[in-house]
Amino acid sequence: MINHDYTGDVKADVKSLLDAYAKTKRTFDHAKDVAEMNIKIAEQYGLDKDVCEISGYLHDISSVISPEDMLSYAMENNWYIDDAERKYPFLLHQRISGVIAREDFNITDERILSAVEHHTTLKANPSAYDMALFVADKLAWDQEYDAPFYAVVNDALKQSLESACLCYMDYIVDNKMILHPHKWFEEGREFLLHYRILMKNIRR
Numbered sequence: 001m002i003n004h005d006y007t008g009d010v011k012a013d014v015k016s017l018l019d020a021y022a023k024t025k026r027t028f029d030h031a032k033d034v035a036e037m038n039i040k041i042a043e044q045y046g047l048d049k050d051v052c053e054i055s056g057y058l059h060d061i062s063s064v065i066s067p068e069d070m071l072s073y074a075m076e077n078n079w080y081i082d083d084a085e086r087k088y089p090f091l092l093h094q095r096i097s098g099v100i101a102r103e104d105f106n107i108t109d110e111r112i113l114s115a116v117e118h119h120t121t122l123k124a125n126p127s128a129y130d131m132a133l134f135v136a137d138k139l140a141w142d143q144e145y146d147a148p149f150y151a152v153v154n155d156a157l158k159q160s161l162e163s164a165c166l167c168y169m170d171y172i173v174d175n176k177m178i179l180h181p182h183k184w185f186e187e188g189r190e191f192l193l194h195y196r197i198l199m200k201n202i203r204r
Contacts, residue, residue: 034137035055041161042132054112067092070089082184088179119133135161
């Protein structure tokens with residue numbers, strides 16, 4: 001999908017590709033921060049650290065493509081396009097990043113690909129790797145001010161990945177931080193709400 005020379009070293013190749021497209025240092029720094037945060041989560045929950053690190057470096061690699069071109073690609077390939085993605089095409093970046101990871105970085109591990117493809121919205125019945133990257137991306141906030149939800153999500157992460165994901169989702173819903181609801185986000189949140197109820201009943 002992206003014409004570039006790749007060495008097989010994901011970290012180096014991500015930096016090289018971002019540099020080639022004149023992306024700011026901040027873009028790579030965010031990827032690095034997410035990768036490092038994801039490694040910490042992997043250590044906490046017994047996940048494969050290499051999988052989590054690679055997922056972190058690749059999650060926003062589609063930043064080299066404009067939102068308009070992302071939407072055109074999705075339409076040309078007959079993707080399901082959510083209303084949120086039509087209104088805000090940059091939301092397609094998680095799915096486009098998955099395409100680049102698969103086609104250009106030759107990633108075949110579905111744990112990585114699924115995590116990358118759902119790191120913004122999550123989805124119903126997420127894997128531990130999906131949830132880990134989802135949380136890592138949120139905790140490694142790339143804005144100039146501190147994430148308003150950092151403390152509560154980080155605290156919830158001490159309980160479980162499910163708790164951390166749902167805590168973030170509840171926070172941005174309650175504080176009206178969603179530009180437009182995405183089907184996958186809503187399905188993921190509903191799944192986790194049912195999961196929480198199930199866990200409470202089991203503990204009784």
